[in-house]
Amino acid sequence: MDTRYTKLADLLVRHSTKLQKDEHVLIEAFDIPVEMTVALIRAVRAVGAHAHVAERSARILSELYRNEEKGLTTWADNDLHRMKQMQAYIGLRGGHNVSEQSIVPGEQMKRAARLYSKPVHFEQRVNHTKWCVLRWPSASMAQLAGKPTEEFEDFYFKVCCVDYAKMDAACAPLADRMRKTDKVHIKGPSETDLTFSIKNIGVVPCCGEKNIPDGECFTAPVRDSVNGVLQYNTPTVYNGQSFENIR
Structure with missing residues (x-):
């Protein structure tokens, strides 16, 4: 067993979801090595909790997302029932092809999100379990980063397994500084020049409990205080679609 997997x-198990004895955790494994799933099951067992596994494939999901409404709602009902039995959730999302889901038309993807993802994940999992996704x-991810696979893997595990305490x-x-802040001014490459207020909004430090890797302190702008331009200078892929130079 790769020691990086066990770490x-x-x-x-112990930090992100803080699993306790006799709790149930759903592990959703999307196109990841079986060895990592096995490592998770063993880690769950080591704390006296119970692992449940759903192996997923991006290619198969792309087909399921194109089901008719009745098929999507029945699928959602089944998975929602299982999610309600869980106290925790760990989702590991791999993928052999970042463009796999580009085959799904936008309207069908929205329908799947509304009928499946919303009830199962955004309403039940997010609000009623201790969850972590990564x-x-x-x-394909290494290719997007412009790195050889082995080098990117080493980089990934180093940034994921930091000392979160x-x-x-x-x-x-x-x-603390953000909580005391009113005005924020962001200037960046290209045309990015943005001002807004975060006064009395609140700040949430994130240190490896919901997402891995982690390290953000997030807040949000005061409504109607945002002024300026935000331009993204790095390409990204979402649901199989590539986006560049968004302004």
Whole structure:
């Protein structure tokens, strides 16, 4: 067993979801090595909890997302019933082809999100379980980063398996400063020049509990305070679609 797998599994079980004895956790494994799923099951068992596994494939999901409404709602009903039995959720999302879901028309993807993802994940899983989600370092992900697969894997595990307790302490001064802040001004490459207020909005430091890797302190703008231009200078892929130079 790759020791990087066992270290990450232990982090997800003991830190991210803080699994307790006799709790149930659903592990959704999207196109990841079987060995990582096995490492997670063993880590769950080690704390006296119970692992449940759903193996997923991006290619198969692309077909399921194109089902008729009745098929989607029945699928959602079944998975919602299972999710309601869980106290925790760990989702590891790999993928052999970042464009796999581009075959699904936009309207059908929206329908699947409304009929399946919303009730199962956004309403039940997010609100009623201790959850953590993360990507898996596939060859396609390494390609997007412009790195060889092995080098990217090493990078991935290093940034995922940091000392999150130390990070939590390091985030405290930033979170405190943000709570005292009113005006924010962001200037960046291209045309990015944005101002807004975060006064009295609140700040949430994130240190490896919901997402891995982690390290953000997030807030949001005061409504109607945003002024300026935000231009993205890095390509990204979402639901199989590539986006560039969004302004």
